[in-house]
Amino acid sequence: MIKIAGKKVLVTGAGGFIGSHLTEALVKSGARVTALLRYTSEARIGRLDFLPSSLRKKINIIFGDVRDPDICQQAVGKNDYIFHLAAQIAIPYSYIAPRDFLTVNAVGTANMLQAARSRDIKKFLHVSTSEVYGTAQYVPIDEKHPQIAQSPYSASKIAADKMAQSFYLSFGLPVVTVRPFNCYGPRQSARAITPTIILQALNGRTIKLGSISTRRDLNYVSDTVNGMIAACFDSKTAGLTLNLASGNDYSIEEIVSLVGDILGKKLIIKTEKKRLRPSKSEVQRLLGDNRLAERKIGYTPQVSIKSGLEKTIRFFEKHIHLYSKEDYQL
Numbered sequence: 001m002i003k004i005a006g007k008k009v010l011v012t013g014a015g016g017f018i019g020s021h022l023t024e025a026l027v028k029s030g031a032r033v034t035a036l037l038r039y040t041s042e043a044r045i046g047r048l049d050f051l052p053s054s055l056r057k058k059i060n061i062i063f064g065d066v067r068d069p070d071i072c073q074q075a076v077g078k079n080d081y082i083f084h085l086a087a088q089i090a091i092p093y094s095y096i097a098p099r100d101f102l103t104v105n106a107v108g109t110a111n112m113l114q115a116a117r118s119r120d121i122k123k124f125l126h127v128s129t130s131e132v133y134g135t136a137q138y139v140p141i142d143e144k145h146p147q148i149a150q151s152p153y154s155a156s157k158i159a160a161d162k163m164a165q166s167f168y169l170s171f172g173l174p175v176v177t178v179r180p181f182n183c184y185g186p187r188q189s190a191r192a193i194t195p196t197i198i199l200q201a202l203n204g205r206t207i208k209l210g211s212i213s214t215r216r217d218l219n220y221v222s223d224t225v226n227g228m229i230a231a232c233f234d235s236k237t238a239g240l241t242l243n244l245a246s247g248n249d250y251s252i253e254e255i256v257s258l259v260g261d262i263l264g265k266k267l268i269i270k271t272e273k274k275r276l277r278p279s280k281s282e283v284q285r286l287l288g289d290n291r292l293a294e295r296k297i298g299y300t301p302q303v304s305i306k307s308g309l310e311k312t313i314r315f316f317e318k319h320i321h322l323y324s325k326e327d328y329q330l
Contacts, residue, residue: 002233008031009026009031010035012082012085014046015038017192018225022228025226047187073118083127087157095151109126112124124164126164132157132158132161133283134149134150136286140245141245168238176242184221190324193216194309195312201265210275211282216286218250219246227242231299245288258309259313263313
């Protein structure tokens with residue numbers, strides 16, 4: 001049983017989909033959480049808005065940008081543990097602004113690592129992505145699988161991964177890297193594939209998509225969060241890279257069918273060229289091997305695909321008014 005109460009923790013990217021769930025779990029467990037959120041003129045706190053005010057009041061919020069070394073130093077402060085999730089993540093946008101992805105994901109990670117190195121931290125958890133593997137050369141994909149940069153996004157995350165590894169090898173910084181496979185659940189951006197399917201299905205029967213033959217290893221957000229927490233607070237994970245995967249994969253077409261079954265609808269897929277990625281950039285299959293994570297931190301996903309989709313659908317049914325059709329239909 002991991003004892004979290006009283007631990008001083010920094011979460012970067014805390015306002016994002018996974019970051020908000022992680023922050024919520026840590027606060028509920030009694031951790032003293034500092035959240036670094038990207039500054040906007042509206043001082044919005046992102047997905048943390050969904051947390052009850054009683055929990056939000058317990059979070060020490062700092063606004064800034066990981067590209068700013070001074071902000072990184074301020075955020076690290078006297079915290080003992082760092083969960084580094086801050087990243088530029090939208091793959092299609094990385095085709096338009098590759099330099100932005102490189103500076104946020106690689107340089108921002110270097111800034112956070114340098115800030116952590118200047119303090120006596122107990123663990124730095126770096127969040128990678130399964131996209132660094134590219135299309136599976138063999139399945140299931142283990143941590144030794146080659147890294148292939150099939151998009152500027154994945155290239156920037158590979159650079160960040162290597163930076164994290166270098167700080168462990170060069171300076172002995174206690175870094176652990178986790179690679180979540182395709183995480184889904186409540187609060188996710190409408191532009192991600194699962195919410196895109198769900199929101200269109202809630203509004204009709206026609207689902208507009210790009211490639212529907214690609215296969216993804218889907219993980220419900222609570223399983224991903226639990227894996228991150230276990231990896232960070234385990235005393236023997238420094239230097240490791242761990243896949244957080246379910247060990248099952250589904251085609252996009254199969255996901256549509258599952259959503260339709262839950263909603264009791266016969267959904268019709270319409271493929272649109274504008275939604276297709278460049279052919280050599282599309283990752284065709286991701287199926288993760290989670291056996292190392294199971295051995296090292298006891299990682300065993302608990303939420304089935306059906307249960308996870310049902311929970312996610314209920315969230316979007318309740319909050320559908322927050323999402324513009326332009327976010328997921330156009």
